[in-house]
Amino acid sequence: MATVQNKDIQKKEAALKALEFVKDGMLLGLGTGSTATFFVEALGERVKAGLNVIGVPTSERTGQLATSLGIKVSDLSTYPRLDLTVDGADEVELDSLNLIKGLGGALLREKIVAKSSKRMIVIVDESKLVTKLASHVPVPVEIVPFGFESTLGRITTLGGAPRLRPGEDGKPYVTDGGHYIADCAFKPIDDGRELSQQLKLVVGVVETGLFIGIAKSVIVAKSTGIEVLTRK
Numbered sequence: 735m736a737t738v739q740n741k742d743i744q745k746k747e748a749a750l751k752a753l754e755f756v757k758d759g760m761l762l763g764l765g766t767g768s769t770a771t772f773f774v775e776a777l778g779e780r781v782k783a784g785l786n787v788i789g790v791p792t793s794e795r796t797g798q799l800a801t802s803l804g805i806k807v808s809d810l811s812t813y814p815r816l817d818l819t820v821d822g823a824d825e826v827e828l829d830s831l832n833l834i835k836g837l838g839g840a841l842l843r844e845k846i847v848a849k850s851s852k853r854m855i856v857i858v859d860e861s862k863l864v865t866k867l868a869s870h871v872p873v874p875v876e877i878v879p880f881g882f883e884s885t886l887g888r889i890t891t892l893g894g895a896p897r898l899r900p901g902e903d904g905k906p907y908v909t910d911g912g913h914y915i916a917d918c919a920f921k922p923i924d925d926g927r928e929l930s931q932q933l934k935l936v937v938g939v940v941e942t943g944l945f946i947g948i949a950k951s952v953i954v955a956k957s958t959g960i961e962v963l964t965r966k
Contacts, residue, residue, distance in 0.1 A: 742768075744859035744955035745822075749773035751953045751960050752820045752857050758786050761813050763847040764800055765821025766793040767838035769857050773820050778803025790816060792847045793840040794910050810850055819851040823945070824871045825864050826856065826952050831965040832926045834867050836874030836943030839899075842911055845941055848948050856949045860956040866922035867944070872897075873923075874943035875916045875933055879906070882914055885938030892932050894918035913940050 749772035756762065756777065764774055774789075774796060781787065781804050788806045790813060791797035800807050810816075821844055825834040833856065835841050848854045864870065873894065877885045886896045896916040901907040906914045923929055923944075930944040952963040 748857035763819025769822030833945035
């Protein structure tokens with residue numbers, strides 16, 4: 735089993751590979767999470783060396799990191815169509831390249847930015863690859879705070895076991911958009927598209943961490959080297 739240090743090395747290798755797809759003048763979606771952080775840091779080094787790009791961050795903390803590294807940041811109001819988004823994932827389904835995202839707490843903004851991009855490249859270490867989604871992680875679901883108990887109950891009827899994500903202060907975790915996140919344990923998912931649609935029909939659900947048909951390519955860092963998976 736890969737150690738934390740080895741996983742970090744693999745994440746950094748995937749991030750560096752993703753930089754090869756970045757061209758001068760691009761409008762970039764900047765993801766959230768540990769692997770995306772490696773990409774933003776590497777991008778900052780390229781910017782210092784003269785690369786000219788504008789980043790649209792998917793979270794406040796990514797925006798703060800990018801700004802601290804000298805990367806120009808903006809938003810979708812100014813640039814509604816992006817060239818490329820680079821982000822991590824919590825699970826990648828091998829056959830479809832469908833994803834689970836949101837353990838980093840930014841799934842709604844991540845999906846908005848990804849859907850506003852011509853292309854989304856996902857960077858992961860090999861531990862994130864699965865044959866079926868929800869094999870190892872829950873499905874994060876962003877919900878409105880009002881009446882959240884009822885929303886959790888309705889999610890339960892779909893076969894999930896939702897748990898409200900706690901924040902550092904012991905109160906519910908609050909996203910940048912002011913919502914709560916329910917981490918929903920499902921059995922390995924046979925049809926991610928169908929489950930995503932069912933969840934989004936639940937009153938009180940804002941968005942799900944199921945990213946279906948969005949990723950065009952996945953860069954996987956393995957102990958044997960880098961592999962690039964492309965959706966057909």
